Amino acid sequence: MEFSLTDEQSLLRDSVRRFVAEEHDLNRQQEALRKGSRFSASHWNLFAELGWLYLMVPEAAGGLGGSAEDAAVIAEELGRGLVDAPFLSTAVLGAELLGAGEPTPQRDELLGRLMEGRCRLALALEESASRYDVSAISTAASISGNDEIVLSGQKVLVQDGADADVFIVSAIASAGDGVGRLALYVVPSSAAGVEIRRYRTIDGRWAADVKLNDVRLPNTALLIPSDRAREVLERTLDLARIILASEALGAMEGALAMTADYLKGRTQFGRALASFQSLQHRLADMFVKVENARSMLYRGLSMLNAEPNQRAAAISATMVTINQAAEFVGSQAIQLHGGMGMAEEYPIGHFYKRLRVIGKSYGDLSWHMNRYTQMTPTIDMQGAA
Amino acid sequence: MDLKFSKEDEDFRMMVREFVRAAVPADMALRTRQGFHSTKEDLQTWNRILFEKGWAAPHWPKEYGGTGWTPLQIYIFEEECAAADAPFLSYFGLRLLGPLIYTFGSDEQKAELLQPILSGETFWCQGFSEPSAGSDLASVKTTAVRSGNEWVINGQKIWTTEAHFADRMFCLARTDQNVPPQKGGLSIFLFDMNTPGVSVRPIITIDEGHSVNEVFLDNVRISADAVLGRVGDGWTQAKFLLSHERVSNAQVPRSKRDLELLKQIAAQEMAGGQRVIDLPEVRQRIAELEIDLCGLEWSVLRELFNGHGAKSQPIASGLKILGSEIQQRLSTLLTDIVGPKGMVLYDEEIRSDALPGNAPSYIVGSTARQLFLRAASIYAGANEIQRTIIAKQVFNLSS
Numbered sequence: 152m153e154f155s156l157t158d159e160q161s162l163l164r165d166s167v168r169r170f171v172a173e174e175h176d177l178n179r180q181q182e183a184l185r186k187g188s189r190f191s192a193s194h195w196n197l198f199a200e201l202g203w204l205y206l207m208v209p210e211a212a213g214g215l216g217g218s219a220e221d222a223a224v225i226a227e228e229l230g231r232g233l234v235d236a237p238f239l240s241t242a243v244l245g246a247e248l249l250g251a252g253e254p255t256p257q258r259d260e261l262l263g264r265l266m267e268g269r270c271r272l273a274l275a276l277e278e279s280a281s282r283y284d285v286s287a288i289s290t291a292a293s294i295s296g297n298d299e300i301v302l303s304g305q306k307v308l309v310q311d312g313a314d315a316d317v318f319i320v321s322a323i324a325s326a327g328d329g330v331g332r333l334a335l336y337v338v339p340s341s342a343a344g345v346e347i348r349r350y351r352t353i354d355g356r357w358a359a360d361v362k363l364n365d366v367r368l369p370n371t372a373l374l375i376p377s378d379r380a381r382e383v384l385e386r387t388l389d390l391a392r393i394i395l396a397s398e399a400l401g402a403m404e405g406a407l408a409m410t411a412d413y414l415k416g417r418t419q420f421g422r423a424l425a426s427f428q429s430l431q432h433r434l435a436d437m438f439v440k441v442e443n444a445r446s447m448l449y450r451g452l453s454m455l456n457a458e459p460n461q462r463a464a465a466i467s468a469t470m471v472t473i474n475q476a477a478e479f480v481g482s483q484a485i486q487l488h489g490g491m492g493m494a495e496e497y498p499i500g501h502f503y504k505r506l507r508v509i510g511k512s513y514g515d516l517s518w519h520m521n522r523y524t525q526m527t528p529t530i531d532m533q534g535a536a
Numbered sequence: 537m538d539l540k541f542s543k544e545d546e547d548f549r550m551m552v553r554e555f556v557r558a559a560v561p562a563d564m565a566l567r568t569r570q571g572f573h574s575t576k577e578d579l580q581t582w583n584r585i586l587f588e589k590g591w592a593a594p595h596w597p598k599e600y601g602g603t604g605w606t607p608l609q610i611y612i613f614e615e616e617c618a619a620a621d622a623p624f625l626s627y628f629g630l631r632l633l634g635p636l637i638y639t640f641g642s643d644e645q646k647a648e649l650l651q652p653i654l655s656g657e658t659f660w661c662q663g664f665s666e667p668s669a670g671s672d673l674a675s676v677k678t679t680a681v682r683s684g685n686e687w688v689i690n691g692q693k694i695w696t697t698e699a700h701f702a703d704r705m706f707c708l709a710r711t712d713q714n715v716p717p718q719k720g721g722l723s724i725f726l727f728d729m730n731t732p733g734v735s736v737r738p739i740i741t742i743d744e745g746h747s748v749n750e751v752f753l754d755n756v757r758i759s760a761d762a763v764l765g766r767v768g769d770g771w772t773q774a775k776f777l778l779s780h781e782r783v784s785n786a787q788v789p790r791s792k793r794d795l796e797l798l799k800q801i802a803a804q805e806m807a808g809g810q811r812v813i814d815l816p817e818v819r820q821r822i823a824e825l826e827i828d829l830c831g832l833e834w835s836v837l838r839e840l841f842n843g844h845g846a847k848s849q850p851i852a853s854g855l856k857i858l859g860s861e862i863q864q865r866l867s868t869l870l871t872d873i874v875g876p877k878g879m880v881l882y883d884e885e886i887r888s889d890a891l892p893g894n895a896p897s898y899i900v901g902s903t904a905r906q907l908f909l910r911a912a913s914i915y916a917g918a919n920e921i922q923r924t925i926i927a928k929q930v931f932n933l934s935s
Contacts, residue, residue: 152608153538154843160537220537411931426934431927432920438930439854442844446834447827449843453539468827524823 154449156224164224166201171232177498180235181355185495189314189357190236198236199268207246211254212262214246219390219455223397223448230401233501235356237271237311243394245272247387248319248335252374261317261337273315275306275338275361276384283518285321285384286333290363292322300373302336302366310512312359313349315340320363321384324377332377335384342366354508355501385459388513389466393451396473399509400448403441403477406484406502410434413488413499430487437480444476464526467519474516477506541608548605549612556620559585565621569797570901572883573747573908574623576659576701582623583656592654593630600638600646601654607840611783618789619796626698629653629660633706635780636724640765640773649726661699661729663707663751664774666692671921673708673774674717678753680709680725680763687725687763689733689756695915699736699749704728707753708774711767722770727758741911743904744883778917782852783836785916786859791829794866798822801898802873812873821869825862832858850929853922860912860919867906874899878906 156164174194198204206221208214222243229238245265249272252258264270281287290304302322309318318338323331340347344366349359375383411434414425424430451469454462481503485492488499510516564578586592594610596602605613618624634653637645652658669675678691689709699705707725715721729736733756739748764773799822802813812818835855838844844851871878877893882900891899913919927933 152541152837152841154838154841156537411933415931415933425931428924431931431933432923434931434933435853435923435926438850438926439857442847442851442854443828443831443835443858446838447831449537449539449838450830450834452537468830471824471827472831520820520823523827524819527823527826 160221160224163221164228167203167225167228170197170201171228171234175232175234177233178496180233181496181498181501185355187351194236195271196268198238198242199266203238204242204246204268205266207243207250208262208266209250212250212259214250214262214266219393219452222390222394223452226394226398227401230398230403230505231405233402233405233498233505235354237273237314237356239391239394239398240274240311240315241265241270241272244274244387244391245317245319247390248274248374248383249337251383251387252335252337255371257337257371258374264316270316271311271314272317272319273309273312273359275309275312275318275320277308278305279307283514285388286381288321288323288333290320290322291331292324292334292336294370295367298370300336300368300370302338302363302368304363306361306363309359309361310352311356312347312361313357315359318345318361319374320361321380332380333384334373334377334380335375336368336372337374338363338366338368338372342368352508354505356508382459385463389462390455392466392470392513393448393455395509395512396444396448396451396469399473399477399506400441400445402502402505402509403437403444403480406480406499406506407434407437407441409499409502410437410484410487413491424487433483433487437483440476440479444473447472460526464523467514467523467526470514470519471516471523474510474519477510481506545608545612548609549616552613552616553620555589556616556622559589560620560622564623568621568623571905572901573745574626576698578623579626579659580656583625586625587655592625592656593634595631596634596654597638600634600650608837611789611836611840614784615789615792618793621793624790626656626659628662628698628702628706629658631781631784632662632777633660636706636764636773636776639776640769642761642765644761645726645764658704659698659702661696661702661705661751663693663696663699663705663753665695667694670695671918674771676708676710676717676722678707678709679713680711680723682711682760683757685760686757687760689725689727689753689758691753693751693753694748695739696736696749696751697747699729699751700738700746702729705734705751706764708770711763711770715768718771720768720771722774723767724764724770724773725758726762726764727756731756731758733757741908743908744881745904745908747908779849779852782848783839783855785852786832786836786855787863787912788829788833788836788859791859791862791866792833794863794870795822795826795829797898798866798870798873801870804896804898805873805875807875812875818869818873821872825865825869828858828865829862832862847930850926853917853925856916857913857919857922860909863912864909867902867909870902871906874902878903 203225205214206217210216229236249258249262276285278288293301295301320336320338321333322336324334325331344364346362347359349357352358414430415423417424447469451466454465484499485503491497492499583592591603593601594603594605594613598604630653637649666676680687680689705727708722709725710721711723712721733754735752737750738746739750740746803811805812839851877895877899880892881903883904
């Protein structure tokens with residue numbers, strides 16, 4: 152066992168830190184977000200130049216075939232800096248799902264554009280009644296007479312969907328036996344019949360509802376067929392959850408550091424706030440929760456390749472811990488800032504808002520708690536007392 | 537990063553498991569499961585078994601009788617001992633005084649004192665806490681005054697665990713009233729509990745059990761060389777203990793075993809015709825504990841592999857806070873799982889086949905343990921003290 156970063160991972164972390172320090176101005180980002188602007192194209196190009204978009208693409212398709220640990224290193228630093236880049240949607244979910252598809256020329260071309268920063272992706276799973284259950288959807292895929300795929304349905308809350316060039320869409324493919332099964336499709340946002348409603352989420356990022364009005368696509372639009380779509384999707388979502396956990400951890404540490412600095416700098420009743428024991432102990436509790444969350448992040452990372460039920464239980468255990476810690480640390484960071492914590496122009500509340508969104512991405516606390524209890528057998532009765 | 541146990545570690549676990557499971561006598565295992573304060577007989581028996589195997593103090597350096605195992609192997613060993621319901625060996629000699637002696641003691645003290653601790657021949661108690669010095673050790677009032685070839689000790693100790701069957705005490709006392717305790721005014725003395733002037737009075741705790749005591753020291757005369765290491769090093773030595781036992785306060789192996797037993801009991805208890813383990817609220821509380829215990833275990837693993845870097849000391853405080861809270865929650869959940877039977881003590885006296893409330897035998901000990909574990913957030917540095925340590929060391933704050 153070894154918990155420290157490899158040399159390569161340390162270099163990767165340093166390069167993300169440099170980006171955050173030199174290129175990323177939190178205050179300017181907040182102001183830009185209030186005006187409705189998006190993560191800048193020049194910064195996204197920088198992501199491509201630095202190789203971060205190559206990371207999770209399979210080597211056979213020209214990428215680095217990186218590990219979840221590598222992606223977690225990047226996400227943690229992006230979280231600490233509260234960078235609103237669509238890293239997860241494109242460089243993790245997009246790269247993983249495209250990478251899991253058949254190696255067709257179309258797919259390789261798409262991956263090529265992804266790595267060059269010329270194609271942003273967004274995963275369109277959620278529907279108004281699905282609530283994180285990937286099979287509880289009604290978007291349908293059928294085959295037309297001339298061998299085209301026809302998609303119809305309504306996807307909601309597609310994260311990073313407002314600026315996506317390509318959606319990966321889940322739909323129920325009707326099979327010959329009349330039983331529908333989940334499959335994944337690649338849908339250009341410019342395709343005829345795709346109707347996009349763009350809106351902001353509380354973290355200042357841009358999501359979309361995506362309506363598919365009999366969208367007709369060539370049969371190469373089928374990315375993952377129904378015989379393995381469910382399994383690939385579950386595995387990829389568990390990876391995405393862990394990467395989000397890492398981002399949340401960075402955000403928690405960022406919020407905690409900012410809060411400690413604030414308490415040292417602010418004077419009330421003639422003394423630094425940091426000298427009050429009740430506030431010191433709150434910081435200590437936040438620290439304990441953050442460190443515990445990091446331990447669970449590592450446990451989750453170690454279980455990504457376990458068999459599916461074990462993996463699901465472990466990832467949900469990690470997310471329960473992360474979500475509980477995030478709510479505590481994020482809300483107490485505001486509390487310890489007093490009135491300043493409520494000011495939109497001050498960054499601390501934005502950590503909280505990002506953590507709230509992470510806590511509702513690809514599963515929330517109750518979803519993970521339920522999945523955990525379902526995936527852990529009640530009891531092994533051997534050797535009962 | 538490499539986040540997996542190695543094949544060697546798993547083989548080691550099997551080797552330890554095979555020995556430990558066969559070595560723990562069944563009646564001793566039952567008593568450990570029940571969770572009453574260990575008897576001297578059980579502690580001695582188990583200590584002797586491990587000593588003969590060479591495993592009594594795996595965490596000691598090899599030259600003093602340790603095993604030379606890696607930190608992870610030591611952890612695996614402790615996990616297997618807990619899983620086999622072996623008693624947790626007496627803390628004070630093996631965990632506290634032993635390391636103090638091989639770190640600070642004279643060559644004579646090493647030669648004379650370590651072996652009997654290892655074999656379980658000599659049991660020690662820790663004379664640190666006093667009526668006005670609990671978490672605040674700098675307030676110790678017990679004095680040691682030099683008189684010719686002797687030290688004369690006067691004072692009172694309290695909450696002294698196992699003093700009623702300990703053979704000897706290591707005792708913190710003021711040796712120089714003119715020097716602050718932190719600056720050389722404290723020393724640690726080693727003496728027999730049957731020295732004239734030492735008297736022990738039991739303190740019965742809220743579980744109606746007897747594990748702690750008051751110890752009165754009334755003109756206790758001991759020889760000049762009965763001081764541990766150098767006179768005036770007491771504060772350094774006491775602080776060493778705080779940093780030495782970084783992960784054992786988390787009590788992960790024991791809590792993992794308790795959780796397993798709790799699930800077995802929840803599967804046998806019935807409520808309104810349903811198994812208690814199938815009640816959604818119980819399932820949720822079990823799941824939350826299981827998840828928190830996983831986090832604690834991985835924090836321990838990180839600590840064993842120095843995965844916390846420079847934050848090691850405050851992490852120890854965090855492990856103590858979380859570990860004690862988990863122990864408390866586990867024991868409370870168990871007494872909730874048994875429903876109204878949780879209102880009866882089921883203490884050591886009640887061991888007949890006909891338990892009050894028509895209770896099954898697995899209930900014996902559960903209520904008492906739940907009550908006693910209220911102490912877990914108080915002893916070994918109250919959790920509030922741990923928070924202050926974290927604030928000081930992580931955020932560089934002082935009070």
